Amino acid sequence: MKTDFGERLKELREEKGIGQVELAKSIRVSNGIISLWENGLREPKLSNLISLAQYFKVSLNFLCGLED
Secondary structure: OOHHHHHHHHHHHHOOOOOOHHHHHHHHHOOHHHHHHHHHOOOOOOHHHHHHHHHHHHOOOHHHHOOO
């Protein structure tokens, strides 16, 4: 999940044209955590995955790289 999720998250964020700080504020996490997720250094909690999926309007399966 680390690589697929991190790559997918970065892709979605860049497609939306927002920075890590803006995304962090939008889903109420610390600024550095977005970078850790994108680089596969940390895995998000389920609650954060749900927030991200809602923010980007995608399914959890898509966000986690389980479907295209």
